Amino acid sequence: MWVASLQVVSTNASTLSDLLYLTYPTLISKQQYTLFGAPFIADYQAAHDDRYPFLDPDPVVRWTFAQTNQTTLDKGIINNKTIFMNWWNSEVVKTDLRLIWRLAQIICCIRGRWPCRIVGMFI
Numbered sequence: 001m002w003v004a005s006l007q008v009v010s011t012n013a014s015t016l017s018d019l020l021y022l023t024y025p026t027l028i029s030k031q032q033y034t035l036f037g038a039p040f041i042a043d044y045q046a047a048h049d050d051r052y053p054f055l056d057p058d059p060v061v062r063w064t065f066a067q068t069n070q071t072t073l074d075k076g077i078i079n080n081k082t083i084f085m086n087w088w089n090s091e092v093v094k095t096d097l098r099l100i101w102r103l104a105q106i107i108c109c110i111r112g113r114w115p116c117r118i119v120g121m122f123i
Contacts, residue, residue, distance in 0.1 A: 001091055001092065002015065002016050002019075002087070003015070005087060005091060007019075007083055007087050010083075011080075011083060016084070019080055019083065019084060020080060020084060022069075022071050022077070023077050023080045023081055023084070024081075025062070025065060026066075026069065026071045026072075026073065026077050027073065027077060027078075027081060028062060029062040029063060029065045029066035029069070030066045030072075030073050031073070032059065032062060032063065032066070033062070033063040033066040033067065034066075037059065037063045037066075040053070041053060
């Protein structure tokens with residue numbers, strides 16, 4: 001699907017791997033460390049005689065990546081995430097208003113709040 005999309009031309013990324021190469025790990029690791037990791041470690045050290053807290057190895061790997069990787073959260077990383085999100089929402093997960101309406105009818109019918117006149121629908 002990506003190969004046939006307009007985003008391939010606009011991004012010069014022939015595959016999703018090309019587009020998202022370091023996007024996810026950079027976003028996750030740098031935002032997690034900045035928003036949670038560093039403040040948590042500082043607060044823990046302040047409350048426990050400057051000792052370092054035990055941390056689960058999985059976030060430690062991400063946070064080490066955040067501290068040592070030279071990739072920054074620049075407009076390119078955010079832009080790649082936005083391009084992917086917009087493509088995913090418009091091409092992969094398409095909104096079908098008729099389906100949404102049918103599901104709303106089924107839910108209301110099951111809850112007894114709708115006249116159950118849904119013909120040909122399996123509940």
